[in-house]
Amino acid sequence: MRSKAASKILVEPRSIERHELGMPILIIDTLSGENIGSLVNITVNGILAICSQPMDVNRVYEVELQLPSKIDGQDSIAVTIDCLWVNQGQSQELNWAGCAIIDAGPLATKGIESLIKAYLSLIHISEP
Secondary structure: OOOHHHHHHHHOOOOOOOEEOOOOOEEEEOOOOOEEEEEEEEOOOEEEEEEOOOOOOOOEEEEEEEEEEEEOOEEEEEEEEEEEEEEEOOOOOOEEEEEEEEEOOHHHHHHHHHHHHHHHHHHHHHOO
């Protein structure tokens, strides 16, 4: 059962803008080596993932976000996430999962910020 504080966090408006990424970024469980899913959007505080198998709510995962090309010399970004919720998609073949980033070192945080900036610059280049 969720605490009142946890429930309150989920219903409050987001204070940080999420950034949808137009590039495939796989999420790999570093303990099992399994592909958990793909990144849909990201902030320095959390991620939205789409997965073929549902993630476990209230479970902590150590993951790597596998980048399609190097950013700041990194092929991947290692973070620890806590799965807050899971919803089955309309196709019933995919599941959405909202996760909080609960541990990210300075290099990972810089990598996330650079990933967001790199994507935003791609949007501006492609706009007419």
